[in-house]
Amino acid sequence: MEHFRSVHNFIPGPSSPTSFPSIKISISMIITMAKNVSLGKAIVFDGVDDSLFNFCQACCDTALGTSLCPECVRRTAVMMELIDPLYWEHERSSRHFDCRLICLNKKHPDIPLVEEYRPLVVCSPVVKFL
Numbered sequence: 001m002e003h004f005r006s007v008h009n010f011i012p013g014p015s016s017p018t019s020f021p022s023i024k025i026s027i028s029m030i031i032t033m034a035k036n037v038s039l040g041k042a043i044v045f046d047g048v049d050d051s052l053f054n055f056c057q058a059c060c061d062t063a064l065g066t067s068l069c070p071e072c073v074r075r076t077a078v079m080m081e082l083i084d085p086l087y088w089e090h091e092r093s094s095r096h097f098d099c100r101l102i103c104l105n106k107k108h109p110d111i112p113l114v115e116e117y118r119p120l121v122v123c124s125p126v127v128k129f130l
Ligand SMILES: [Zn+2]
Pocket: 055, 056, 057, 058, 059, 060, 068, 069, 070, 071, 072, 073
C-alpha cells in the first residue's frame, strides 16, 4: 500500500461544499449524455449498474426521445433526478463519488512484485454520466 500512496498525488477537494447547478436539459440531451457512458464496466459501492444508461435500440433510433418505450421513460426519469439539485443535497448522493481501487496483476499467473500491479480506479457510471 505504501507503493500506491507514493505514486499518487494528494489533490485536496474544495474547501467548502458547492451546490449542484440548476440546469435545464431536454430529453434528447439526456439521451445523448447517456450514450456517452461506456457500458459493461465494474460496479462500485453505489450499486448503480451502467445498464441504467442503456436505452433500447428502438428508442435510440427514434428522433432522440420523441417517443420512448415505458422502460426508457423510467430510465430517463431516473437520469432527470440525477441532474436535480435537490438530489445532490441529500447525504446519500455522496456515495456516487466512492470509487473502487482494483490492482491488476501484470504478471498473472505469477505473484507480482509491488511495482508489477497496475492500479485502476473504478468510478460510478453516475459520475461518467454527469
Ligand atoms: Zn426504449
